[in-house]
Amino acid sequence: MVHLQSTNLLRCPLPVGKITTSHSGRRSYLTKLADKGVGVFVLAQLAGHRHISTTQRYVSVSDTQLRNAAELSG
Template sequence: MGQARVPTETEFRRLVAVASQGRHGPRNRAALMLSYLAGLRVGEIASLQWGNLVDVDGKVREQLRLSATVTKGGHARVVFMNARLRKEIEQFRTSLSATPAASQPLLITQKRTRFSANTLCQLMRGWYDLAGLDGGSSHSGRRWFITRLAHSGISPKAIMMLAGHRHLSTTQRYIDVNDEIMRAAVEVL
C-alpha cells in the first residue's frame, strides 16, 4: 500500500464540502480540520475531549497538549492551533445543542459513544470515496499539513516538532512533490 494521497487545494475544498454535509456535518468537518490544520493522527483526534480544546473560561485554546498515551511514538507533545482551526472548533461547539462538559469526547458517534481510531478512519475513508479522491485516507490530512509547511519555507526542524516525529527522515517521507509544486519552485528563480 502506497502513501496516502495529498489532495490539491481544489480537491481539499471538495472533500470539506462532502464531509460537511448532513446531520453530522459539523462534527465531521471538525475532525477533518484537526487532521489538515493541526496534522493530528486519527487516533489522536479520536482521543480528544472538549477539555483538551477549550479552557475553563470557554475559550478555544491556542495550544493542545497530547499525552504520551495517545500519541503514536509514546511522547507527549504540544500541538499549536492556528486561528482558522480555533474558529472551526468554535463553530462546531456552537452547532451542538448543549455546551459539552470538559470530560466529554470531542467526537461522538451516532450511537452516542466515543469514536475508536478505526471507526473514525473508516468514516474518513468514506469521505474521500464520496469526493472521488482515490488513494485518500485518514493520513492524507497529516501529509497535507506537513507538505504545506515544507513548501511554505518552514524550518524542517519546526515541521518535525509539529508532526511529533523524532527523526527528520521520518518527516521528509511525508512531504509530497508534484508537478504544480515543481513548477512553482522554478518560478522562484
C-alpha cells in the same frame, strides 16, 4: 511541545473521491505547511517525529516548492 491537532487537520483540503486516512491527512497538512515555507525541522517537531528522515517521507515536494527554489537560484 506542540503537536498536530485534529482541528488543524480539518483546515486542510483533502482530495475528493479518494480514500483518505489519518496518514494522508497528516501528509497533506505537513505538505501544505512546507509549501508555505515551514522548514523540515519545524515540521518534524509539529508532527512529533524524532528523526528528520521520518518527516522527509511524509512530506512530498510540490511544484510550487520547485518553482520557488528555481527562482531563488536564478
